[in-house]
Amino acid sequence: MPEGSYGKKDGLKNLDRVRIERPEYEKSKSAADSIKSHVPNKTEKSGGEMPPLAPNIVNRNNTDDQVTIEAAKAIKKNNVGVKCATITPDDKRIIEYNLKRKYPSPNGTIRNILNGTIFREPIIIKNIPKIVNHWNESVVIARHAFGDIYKSREIDIKKNGKLTLKFESADKKEVVEETIFEFDSPGVGISYFNIDSSIRDFAYSCFNFALNRKIPIFLSTKNTILQKYDERFKNIFEEVYEKKFKKKFQENNISYQHRLIDDMVACMLKWSGGFIWACKNYDGDVMSDLVAQGYGSLGLMTSVLQSPDGKIIETEAAHGTVTSHYRQHQNGLETSTNPIASIFAWTRALSHRGELDKNIELEEFAKKLENICIETLENGEMTKDLALMVGPEQKWVNTAQLFETIKNKLEN
DSSP states (O other): OOTTSOOGGGOOOOGGGOOOOOOGGGGSHHHHHHHHHTSOOTTOOTTSOOOOOOHHHHHHHHTTTHHHHHHHHHHHHHSEEEOOOOOOOOHHHHHHTTOSSOOOOHHHHHHHHHTOEEEEEEOOOTTSOOSSTTOOSOEEEEEEOSSGGGGOEEEEEOSSEEEEEEEEOTTSOOEEEEEEEEESSOEEEEEOOOOHHHHHHHHHHHHHHHHHHTOOEEEEEOTTTSTTHHHHHHHHHHHHIIIIIHHHHHHTTOOEEEEEHHHHHHHHHHSOOOEEEEEOHHHHHHHHHHHHHHHTOGGGEEEEEEOTTSOOEEEEESSOOOHHHHHHHHTTOOOOOOOHHHHHHHHHHHHHHHHHHTOHHHHHHHHHHHHHHHHHHHTTOOOHHHHHHHOTTOOOOOHHHHHHHHHHHHHO
């Protein structure tokens, strides 16, 4: 049994026994002391000086963001990791936390190192109203996590002139140049890219995920307009499917189709769910939030980053930081913060660990915890954000009370 996982002999009575393998730099006095110094005293009351936010940004600053790189390497080595909400600092945060520099998004750093696909899936709770009320099964968004506008370059156009797109081969033997637009007034220009290897890995991730879940998959593009860029996605997916997955899909009675994105949006709203929707990077960013709201809440959405072969995963809650609640918690005030997506981040990671180690007991524990969370909410015990969605008569509990209920059910 790898270090950091449950031992089968010990049983799975409670969550306190989960041990996490930590990178060596966490043992350094400076990083550890920095984190300890920012843990609030329970006796703190509101009205005093606001304690600094988020030990993770402190540790990233102390290690010049090496902690993020080492975390990704540790996930790659151990095949599974759980990520909590993190901050991507803007100019104001640099001043507020006295940071050395504007650190990049930890999500972007980890995604690039793991080379994975993001799968966003709703947690369906029967008594939480859905905006799209006929979505009875999950719509899983598979988001390509490379390139597109997130690696784009933009320029301001201030004078009349010609905007071009140019490629020059490394050996200088091939030059391709296209005129994009001839400006006769100020404007703006943008360029972005993708690479075949990343698109192919995206296809493998999606098809492997679909096979594992035994549900159909749809790829959406606008290849009628982007006849080279989007057509490349369509062609590579078709090639991978025909050569590697078609027979397996037929054996499992599931299907793959390409659809134009506008058609796919219409179909998604008409259908009842039960499929994977493979999206380019920006499309997936937008559609994952849309789908989350369609099912009720971004606080009920899982997020799994999976490698092309399905062996490595990194899990997290789909939502980001809840700063206002964290500030209240720092000052010793009661909060009613929805923890379900964060719990599911852990259960999905533990389940994957169990699958890799052939630890059936661990897999069963993860499934049991998920079922208890769903059962608790469906029995009417929920945090304020969910209660407000149900209606004015719905009672709610604080965070600690919800955890206590889940813990008691888990141990009985």
